Amino acid sequence: MSIDFTDKVAIVTGAGGGLGRAYALELARRGAKVVVNDLGGARDGTGASDAAAQVVQEIEAAGGEAMANGASVTEYEQMEAMVAEAKDRWGGVHILINNAGVLRDKSFAKMTPQDFEFVVRVHLLGSAYATKACWETMREQSYGRILMTSSSTGLFGNFGQANYGAAKLGLAGLTKTLYLEGAKNNIKVNTLAPVAGTRMTEDLFPEQAFKLFSPENVVPAALYLVSEDAPTNAIVGAGAGGYHSAWVVMNDAVFLPEGERTVEGFAAHWDRISAQENLHAPQSGAEQSGAILKAMQAAGAA
Numbered sequence: 001m002s003i004d005f006t007d008k009v010a011i012v013t014g015a016g017g018g019l020g021r022a023y024a025l026e027l028a029r030r031g032a033k034v035v036v037n038d039l040g041g042a043r044d045g046t047g048a049s050d051a052a053a054q055v056v057q058e059i060e061a062a063g064g065e066a067m068a069n070g071a072s073v074t075e076y077e078q079m080e081a082m083v084a085e086a087k088d089r090w091g092g093v094h095i096l097i098n099n100a101g102v103l104r105d106k107s108f109a110k111m112t113p114q115d116f117e118f119v120v121r122v123h124l125l126g127s128a129y130a131t132k133a134c135w136e137t138m139r140e141q142s143y144g145r146i147l148m149t150s151s152s153t154g155l156f157g158n159f160g161q162a163n164y165g166a167a168k169l170g171l172a173g174l175t176k177t178l179y180l181e182g183a184k185n186n187i188k189v190n191t192l193a194p195v196a197g198t199r200m201t202e203d204l205f206p207e208q209a210f211k212l213f214s215p216e217n218v219v220p221a222a223l224y225l226v227s228e229d230a231p232t233n234a235i236v237g238a239g240a241g242g243y244h245s246a247w248v249v250m251n252d253a254v255f256l257p258e259g260e261r262t263v264e265g266f267a268a269h270w271d272r273i274s275a276q277e278n279l280h281a282p283q284s285g286a287e288q289s290g291a292i293l294k295a296m297q298a299a300g301a302a
């Protein structure tokens with residue numbers, strides 16, 4: 001089965017280097033017309049360059065079709081203009097990979113409110129703005145494939161990345177509501193947690209690991225998650241040729257009799273309440289209250 005993107009228009013944010021560049025090159029190689037968005041700044045988000053134009057040149061040299069866009073994902077009007085330009089030239093927007101990102105790592109004790117806000121602004125608001133700019137078009141087309149870029153820090157935590165982790169788990173949360181709202185218009189939304197040797201991670205990986213974790217190893221997961229037959233509401237991890245899924249899970253609710261609904265009663269049952277047993281992954285928030293009602297019924301209290 002070959003997966004093809006002919007006649008699809010794709011926007012990849014932050015595609016001037018690293019993972020985004022690898023996605024853009026492969027999307028174009030498989031027939032997509034690609035908007036290569038990148039502000040071209042440094043790792044901490046300062047400065048600007050023509051990184052996007054260089055990737056467009058690479059795509060064109062290989063016979064593909066692409067346009068450069070130097071907008072910042074943090075500016076909603078610029079995202080609207082980017083989508084309008086893509087529609088003018090190619091007639092629609094079918095795929096959005098929200099990939100742009102920055103780092104301002106510090107322990108929370110040393111992190112300034114400005115560094116917290118900036119990182120949340122680029123990752124979380126930037127992805128929401130780019131998505132919002134495409135949303136109506138995707139609804140009208142009855143076709144949309146959107147990928148949010150989360151990270152192990154967002155899903156599981158990492159010392160020194162409170163701002164980044166908060167934004168990255170927020171993106172998984174954004175997926176979980178947008179997949180519900182997009183379903184009736186054939187809009188599928190997924191979350192990717194990549195691991196790759198890029199400028200973002202160059203001082204974290206030893207040299208050997210840097211090569212093993214090449215961005216090209218993440219491309220299969222990213223492109224499948226924006227393909228025609230993509231799943232929706234998946235959280236996928238990818239790095240160095242290893243691929244896995246992750247979920248937000250809950251266990252069965254423990255239903256406490258009325259007399260035990262005290263702080264002490266809760267404490268007495270904490271082992272059962274926190275047991276990693278019978279885990280299930282609700283597909284919407286309503287399933288949490290449904291599970292509580294189920295426990296109530298099982299306890300004969302409803």
Ligand code: NAI
Nearest residue numbers: 014018019039040041072073099100101151195196198200
């Ligand atoms: P990278 O630094 O090479 O790529 C990020 C790109 O986003 C840069 O080209 C940068 O210029 C661009 N960018 C930054 N702010 C922007 C803005 N306001 N508007 C438009 N473009 C902007 O790093 P990498 O590793 O390729 O990261 C890609 C994504 O993957 C990021 O969201 C990152 O957080 C995420 N990620 C990467 C991991 C890794 O192991 N490399 C791990 C987990 C997540």
